[in-house]
Amino acid sequence: xxxxxxxxxxxxxxxxxxxxxxxxxxxxxxxxxxxxxxxxxxxxxxxxxxxxxxxxxxxxxxxxxxxxxxxxxxxxxxxxxxxxxxxxxxxxxxxxxxxxxxxxxxxxxxxxxxxxxxxxxxxxxxxxxxxxxxxxxxxxxxxxxxxxxxxxxxxxxxxxxxxxxxxxxxxxxxxxxxxxxxxxxxxxxxxxxxxxxxxxxxxxxxxxxxxxxxxxxxxxxxxxxxxxxxxxxxxxxxxxxxxxxxxxxxxxxxxxxxxxxxxxxxxxxxxxxxxxxxxxxxxxxxxxxxxxxxxxxxxxxxxxxxxxxxxxxxxxxxxxxxxxxxxxxxxxxxxxxxxxxxxxxxxxxxxxxxxxxxxxxxxxxxxxxxxxxxxxxxxxxxxxxxxxxxxxxxxxxxxxxxxxxxxxxxxxxxxxxxxxxxxxxxxxxxxxxxxxxxxxxxxxxxxxxxxxxxxxxxx
Amino acid sequence: xxxxxxxxxxxxxxxxxxxxxxxxxxxxxxxxxxxxxxxxxxxxxxxxxxxxxxxxxxxxxxxxxxxxxxxxxxxxxxxxxxxxxxxxxxxxxxxxxxxxxxxxxxxxxxxxxxxxxxxxxxxxxxxxxxxxxx
Numbered sequence: 001x002x003x004x005x006x007x008x009x010x011x012x013x014x015x016x017x018x019x020x021x022x023x024x025x026x027x028x029x030x031x032x033x034x035x036x037x038x039x040x041x042x043x044x045x046x047x048x049x050x051x052x053x054x055x056x057x058x059x060x061x062x063x064x065x066x067x068x069x070x071x072x073x074x075x076x077x078x079x080x081x082x083x084x085x086x087x088x089x090x091x092x093x094x095x096x097x098x099x100x101x102x103x104x105x106x107x108x109x110x111x112x113x114x115x116x117x118x119x120x121x122x123x124x125x126x127x128x129x130x131x132x133x134x135x136x137x138x139x140x141x142x143x144x145x146x147x148x149x150x151x152x153x154x155x156x157x158x159x160x161x162x163x164x165x166x167x168x169x170x171x172x173x174x175x176x177x178x179x180x181x182x183x184x185x186x187x188x189x190x191x192x193x194x195x196x197x198x199x200x201x202x203x204x205x206x207x208x209x210x211x212x213x214x215x216x217x218x219x220x221x222x223x224x225x226x227x228x229x230x231x232x233x234x235x236x237x238x239x240x241x242x243x244x245x246x247x248x249x250x251x252x253x254x255x256x257x258x259x260x261x262x263x264x265x266x267x268x269x270x271x272x273x274x275x276x277x278x279x280x281x282x283x284x285x286x287x288x289x290x291x292x293x294x295x296x297x298x299x300x301x302x303x304x305x306x307x308x309x310x311x312x313x314x315x316x317x318x319x320x321x322x323x324x325x326x327x328x329x330x331x332x333x334x335x336x337x338x339x340x341x342x343x344x345x346x347x348x349x350x351x352x353x354x355x356x357x358x359x360x361x362x363x364x365x366x367x368x369x370x371x372x373x374x375x376x377x378x379x380x381x382x383x384x385x386x387x388x389x390x391x392x393x394x395x396x397x398x399x400x401x402x403x404x405x406x407x408x409x410x411x412x413x414x415x416x417x418x419x420x421x422x423x424x425x426x427x428x429x430x431x432x433x434x435x436x437x438x439x440x441x442x443x444x445x446x447x448x449x450x451x452x453x454x455x456x457x458x459x
Numbered sequence: 460x461x462x463x464x465x466x467x468x469x470x471x472x473x474x475x476x477x478x479x480x481x482x483x484x485x486x487x488x489x490x491x492x493x494x495x496x497x498x499x500x501x502x503x504x505x506x507x508x509x510x511x512x513x514x515x516x517x518x519x520x521x522x523x524x525x526x527x528x529x530x531x532x533x534x535x536x537x538x539x540x541x542x543x544x545x546x547x548x549x550x551x552x553x554x555x556x557x558x559x560x561x562x563x564x565x566x567x568x569x570x571x572x573x574x575x576x577x578x579x580x581x582x583x584x585x586x587x588x589x590x591x592x593x
Contacts, residue, residue, distance in 0.1 A: 398521060401550035402470065405572030409476040412573040417483030423475075430472045 019094075019111040025072055027051045030106055039113060041087035057083035057091050071098045071107045081114065093118040139241040145173060146234050152176060161218065161241050163210035181207035181215065192222070200224040205242065217246040271304075273365040275324075280304070291341025309337035309345065316350075320365075323352060327360040335372070347376040388452050392445055400441050403434035461512045462591045464490035467499040467530070468519040468548070477517060477548070477574055484579040486592050495522040496530030507539035514542060515591050517574070520549045520556065531563050540565065544587060548574055 013020060019036035023029050032047050040047070040055070056064045060082035067080050076099040083091040094111040101107060135141070141158030145151070152171035159166045162179060169175070177185060184206040195202035203221050210216065222237035260283070270283040280302060292307055308316055316336050323332040332352045337345050352367040410427050413419065419427065464486060466474045474492035481490055493499040499516070506512060520527035527547065534540050547560045547569040560569045567585065570578055582588045 398550065401572075405550045406470060406472050406476070409473060409480075409573035412575055413476050413480050413483070416576045417479060419479055423479060426472075426475065434472075 019113075021047075021109050021111070022106055023052055023068070023109060024106045025104075027053060036111065039086075039092065039111065040084060046087075055084045057085065059083075067096075067098075068107075071100050072104050074100055074104060076100070141239045142237070143171075143239060144234060144236050147232055150174070158239055161216070161239060162208065163212060163214070179208045179210070181209055183207075196224055200226070215243075216241055217243045269369040269371075271367050271369065273367075275362050275364060290338055290346055307338045307340075309339055312336035320352065323354055323365075324362050327356065330354055346371055346373045348372060385452060388448065392448055395441065395445065400438065403437040403441075406434045407431055407438075460590065461509065463488060463506065463512060463514050464591055465499060465502065465514055465516040466490050466492045467494075467496065467516060467522070467527075468492075469494050469522040470519075473519070473572070480574055480576065481579065484576060484583070484592065488591075496525030496527060496533070498524075500525070500530060500533055503534075503539065503543075504537070507537070507542065512542065513590075514544070515588065516543060516545045517548050518545050520547065528559070531565070534565065535563075546570065546582070548572055 013031075013033050016033060017035055019039040020033045021029050021036050022031040029047050029050070029052055032044055037044055037047065042050070052068075053061055053065060064080075064082045067077060067082075071077055076097075078097045080096045080098070081093060082096075083093055085091055092113060093115045095114045096109055096111055098107050098109045135155075135157055139157065139161065141161050142155040143158050144153045146153075150173040152173060154162075154166070154171050156166065158171075159169070162169075162176075164171075180188065188204055188206045191204050192202055195204075201221070201223055203219070205217060205219050208216050208218060219240045219242045220237055221239075222235050224232050225234045225236060227233045272281045273279070274281075282304075290307065292303065305313065305316075316334060319332060319334045323329055330353060332354075334350050334352070335347065336350065337347055340346050349370045349372050350367055351370075352365055354362050355364040355366065357363050410431055414427070464481060466477050468474050468477070471492070471494070478490050478492065491502065493502055499518075503514060506514070518527050518530065525533075527549075531545075534543065543565050544567050545563070545565045546567060548571075549556065549569075550572050557569050560566050567588070568578070568582065583592050
């Protein structure tokens with residue numbers, strides 16, 4: 001019977017798919033089953049000749065010997081984990097269940113291969129670490145809100161964002177809303193309600209004021225969770241600190257506004273020509289520039305070219321072409337005329353700057369058009385005035401000189417010479433008429449000057 | 460040798476005053492007055508047929524029909540041009556006119572109106588001018 005029993009146990013021992021071994025108090029394995037042999041890759045003979053601690057991973061050796069000692073002292077154990085070296089040199093993670101023999105001279109052990117589980121755990125741990133790092137970089141926090149109790153659970157990052165100590169602050173919904181910027185609270189509530197009517201995912205931005213008085217911009221993404229009766233039970237979400245982005249947006253906006261105000265004030269109209277796609281973008285002022293509508297993006301042959309005075313159109317094209325084809329040139333200034341929507345002619349100075357790629361090929365051209373009509377007209381008026389002034393000067397030097405030199409000549413004659421009575425009469429008469437002539441001319445000059453003054457005052 | 464003085468000015472009063480001035484300065488003959496360059500040129504073309512005749516001309520610049528400059532250019536084409544001395548008498552006060560006048564070989568002086576007795580006394584010292592006043 002015993003023999004038969006022993007034979008039965010032997011058969012069981014060999015059949016059990018779990019790796020089993022019996023180890024003696026000398027540190028050698030006494031017996032192994034085929035599953036154990038298969039697990040480690042050594043032959044049964046090799047296993048029986050090898051002290052067990054030689055197979056244990058050096059790191060795990062001390063705690064393993066300690067565990068074996070405990071087992072020999074009569075304590076069965078379950079769940080101990082260590083690594084054994086396989087014949088191919090690789091290590092395998094095992095979880096042990098051990099029990100000592102009644103005389104405590106050997107113990108039974110069953111091993112379970114947990115290598116896959118350990119590997120998965122390690123992988124998961126590294127994923128979680130990566131995720132936590134990513135959250136820190138993105139300043140992303142997680143929160144869950146129970147809609148029954150209106151209680152929030154925050155991740156550490158949410159506490160950091162709100163500047164709160166997890167030991168001291170309890171994030172009830174009321175306490176959280178108290179931290180919201182008062183101007184944003186009502187808007188956020190309405191916006192979230194509205195969005196949840198259409199979708200279970202909502203996104204919104206709002207400001208908070210921390211205890212230090214610091215204003216932060218937060219970006220929230222929330223997900224509404226429903227039970228199997230489709231009733232909302234909780235909300236989950238992420239929160240991100242976007243204060244820096246907002247600050248940059250604001251700075252950019254201010255800078256853009258300043259630029260646009262500058263453009264409006266300076267009468268300059270900025271254009272930007274993408275040469276590859278042949279698209280021209282023009283600054284806002286163009287929409288009403290010269291009464292034409294330029295709000296549409298257009299090509300270089302677009303509506304701008306059409307409002308250029310026909311006599312100037314070719315020279316404008318040539319001027320741009322010469323700038324495009326000469327790789328040594330960057331800047332070009334060209335004066336030309338455009339025809340306003342009301343038919344009047346406006347004078348402009350167009351300055352173009354070309355941007356080239358590393359091979360010197362033009363890729364973009366940016367320019368500024370300045371309306372110089374006023375100064376042109378002013379110049380024209382000055383030119384006309386100069387002409388009038390020249391006329392006055394000519395009249396003075398030539399016409400006025402004639403009667404004057406006549407009088408002077410007569411004076412010269414009478415000072416030095418002798419004339420007859422008859423001649424004297426003639427000379428005297430000439431002085432009188434010459435003086436009258438001069439008088440009339442002086443009046444004429446005065447009249448011309450007066451008319452110049454009137455023109456100057458815009459009358 | 461005969462010497463004739465020619466006064467060329469569109470202002471007849473100037474011509475008269477200049478004539479009286481020259482007479483007071485002691486000229487020999489009665490000067491001839493002409494109203495513009497063309498009249499003066501016609502007179503000279505006729506009078507110069509006498510090869511023993513020399514001319515002293517008081518020439519204005521701004522005149523109708525033919526001005527002083529055109530007259531000078533025309534004169535350069537004439538065979539008698541070397542028997543002519545010219546004093547430019549002008550109301551112009553332009554330096555360019557003065558420089559232009561000095562480029563003609565017949566010009567002995569360039570004065571602005573009024574013509575002064577002092578100037579006449581200066582020219583008389585010139586041996587080629589003196590015979591007109593003896």
